[in-house]
Amino acid sequence: MTRVPRVKLGSQGLEVSAQGLGCMGMSAFYGTPKPEPDMINLIHHAINAGVTFLDTSDFYGPKTNEILLGKALKGGMREKVELATKFGIKYDGAWEVNGDPAYVRAACEASLERLDVDCIDLYYQHRIDTRVPIEITMDELKKLVEEGKIKYVGLSEASASTIRRAHAVHPITAVxxxxxxxxxxxxxxxxxxxxxxxxxxxxxxxxxRGIFSYGSKMLEKLEDNDQRKNFPRLQPENLEHNKILYERVNELARKKGCTTSQLALAWIHHQGNDVVPIPGTTKIENLEQNLGALSVKLPPEEMAELESIASADSVKGDRYGAGITTYLDSDTPPLSSWKH
Structure with a gap:
C-alpha cells in the first residue's frame, strides 16, 4: 500500500494528507446515495491508509453527507482526520447563495451538530454571495475562529480579487x-x-468528474438521477470532441504502465506541494488506485507532453450548466455599500 505523505496546506499551520477524499458522491448528486455501512467502511479504509483530509459540505444531500461523516468519525476516528466542510449554498426548490453573517453562524453551528464535533478544521464558503461584501462574511468567520468553532478558513470558487479582499480580513488557508x-x-x-x-x-x-476514470463509457454507467448527465461537457455535441483528450491521456498512461486516472492525478500532484487533490469515490478499489498516483513520477518532458495535449481548447463546453455560480461571477460589492 502506498504511504500517503503529509503536506502543509497554506501557511497558517494546517497539515493534511497529500491526497484527500471527496465525500460528496457517497450521498448526493451522483445517482442514488450509497449504503451507509459501505461508505463508513470506505472512510475508515481511507483513514487507515493515511488519507486523513476529508471533504464534505452541508449542501451534499443536503445535510446527509455531514451526518454520514459524523457517524464514520465515532470511536476515536475524529482525532485522526482533518475535517473540511462548507456553507453558503441553500436549496429550497431553488438555489440560493448566502453569505449573510447570521446565516454563516447558524450554518456553522448546524454543521458542528450534524458532524457531532466541537470544531471544524477547515471551513469553506462554498459559493460567494455577490450581494454581501466578502469582508462582512469573513468578519463572521473570523469570530468563529476566535470562538474555537473553526480552525481555518477557506473559499471555494472565488475570484482572485475576492480572495485578496477576504485574505485582508483574516488569513485564507485554502482555496x-x-x-x-x-x-x-x-x-x-x-x-x-x-x-x-x-x-x-x-x-x-x-x-x-470521472472522465479520466472511464472515458466516454462513463455515461453508460450513470443513473438517470446523476447530475453529471446535465453537464455541458458531457452532452453528445461536446463529448465527441472531449473524449479525444481522454484517449490521448490513456495512450500515454498505457506507455507509462499506469491507469489513465493515475496519470491525471499524478499531473495534479506534480503541480507542487501546495496542491492537494480530493478525488471522490465510493469504492475501495478505486481509492487504492487513486493512491497509486502518488507513486507515478512525471519528468518535465512528460508534464509538457500532457499539458500540450490538455491545452485550453482541448475541451468543449462549460464546467456547469446555467444557474450555478462559479469564480467567474463571484465578485462582491464594496464594503462601503453594506447597509444591513
Missing amino acids: QLEWSLWSRDVEQEIIPTCRELGIGIVAYSPLG
Whole structure:
C-alpha cells in the first residue's frame, strides 16, 4: 500500500494528507446515495491508509453527507482526520447563495451538530454571495475562529480579487477549485494569486468528474438521477470532441504502465506541494488506485507532453450548466455599500 505523505496546506499551520477524499458522491448528486455501512467502511479504509483530509459540505444531500461523516468519525476516528466542510449554498426548490453573517453562524453551528464535533478544521464558503461584501462574511468567520468553532478558513470558487479582499480580513488557508487536465482556466489568475498570498490549493474533480476514470463509457454507467448527465461537457455535441483528450491521456498512461486516472492525478500532484487533490469515490478499489498516483513520477518532458495535449481548447463546453455560480461571477460589492 502506498504511504500517503503529509503536506502543509497554506501557511497558517494546517497539515493534511497529500491526497484527500471527496465525500460528496457517497450521498448526493451522483445517482442514488450509497449504503451507509459501505461508505463508513470506505472512510475508515481511507483513514487507515493515511488519507486523513476529508471533504464534505452541508449542501451534499443536503445535510446527509455531514451526518454520514459524523457517524464514520465515532470511536476515536475524529482525532485522526482533518475535517473540511462548507456553507453558503441553500436549496429550497431553488438555489440560493448566502453569505449573510447570521446565516454563516447558524450554518456553522448546524454543521458542528450534524458532524457531532466541537470544531471544524477547515471551513469553506462554498459559493460567494455577490450581494454581501466578502469582508462582512469573513468578519463572521473570523469570530468563529476566535470562538474555537473553526480552525481555518477557506473559499471555494472565488475570484482572485475576492480572495485578496477576504485574505485582508483574516488569513485564507485554502482555496478549493476545479483543476484537472480538463479544467485549466484557474491557472491564469487564481493559482498565482493563491501562491503569492501563501494560500493552499485544493483541487476538486481532479479526474474530470470521472472522465479520466472511464472515458466516454462513463455515461453508460450513470443513473438517470446523476447530475453529471446535465453537464455541458458531457452532452453528445461536446463529448465527441472531449473524449479525444481522454484517449490521448490513456495512450500515454498505457506507455507509462499506469491507469489513465493515475496519470491525471499524478499531473495534479506534480503541480507542487501546495496542491492537494480530493478525488471522490465510493469504492475501495478505486481509492487504492487513486493512491497509486502518488507513486507515478512525471519528468518535465512528460508534464509538457500532457499539458500540450490538455491545452485550453482541448475541451468543449462549460464546467456547469446555467444557474450555478462559479469564480467567474463571484465578485462582491464594496464594503462601503453594506447597509444591513
